[in-house]
Amino acid sequence: MAQHFEKYHGTGNDFILLRGKGERQLWESTLVAQACSRHTGIGADGLMILWDCAGADFQLDYYNADGGLGSLCGNGSRCAVDFAFRHGLFVGTNCQFFASDGLHQAERYSANAITVHFADALPLKAQHQGYYVHTGSPHHVFFVDDVDAVDLSAEGPALRYGAYAAAGGANINWLSPTGPDGMWHIRTYERGVEAETLSCGTGAVAAALALHQCQNLPAPITLAARGGSLRIDFEHGADGYRAIRLTGPAAFIFEGTWPW
Secondary structure, three states, X not given: OEEEEEEEXXXXXXXXXXXXXXXXXXXXXXXXXXXXXXXXXXXXXXXXXXXXXXXXXXXXXXXXXXXXXXXXXXXXXXXXXHHHHHOOOOOOOEEEXXXXXXXXXXXXXXXXXXXXXXXXXXXXXXXXXXXXXXXOOEEEEEEOOOHHHOOHHHHHHHHHOOOOHHHOOOEEEEEEOOOOOOOEEEEEEEOOOOEEEXXXXXXXXXXXXXXXXXXXXXXXXXXXXXXXXXXXXXXXXXXXXXXXXXXXXXXXXXXXXXXX
């Protein structure tokens, strides 16, 4: 049955969005993977379904491009907030939504400035020659001299399916020192996509916390991904990080129908 969808991207991280019909239910992974295929489908890094729910403006289900139900997606959440605003699921600036890790607050100041609030995060743990932290999704962060010199297609799967295989995998991020634009640069290999994405919101948050803990950089921290820049705000205490906020744009690309 044909169903309306909209295509978005958040700093190059692209998604298929649609409204859930009737009572919330999980989708078959093959249906999601077929739609996300860049050769035979719509093409996207992930798919999101917004459901009506009690206690918030909407419930957000996020699926990775491989069809599996995913964890929190930072860039996708910003796109979902813009989609929800355009479809009348909330009015004004503020909204609330449920994601895989619980209730989130968000503010939409404009399509170019959407802020999503994250759950608190523990201090980063040094392991596997880098640092691990869970920011709604599991992330490993490396510091390198030049992110552009990293072979992500080889190094990403080696760690994702190696040291982190028993834990269900992790997203792998690389950070390099400030370039001519004055920002730290980040690249990310995303599980579920099983490739590099142009940007990763939860990865940018993980990287910002790593920059604070390891490089003493204060908030706010702005990072340059290949698809654009993201701003991360946070507060720090003895038990970790709180008041974590990710701010960036959400861009509507096109709309259509697909035979789900």
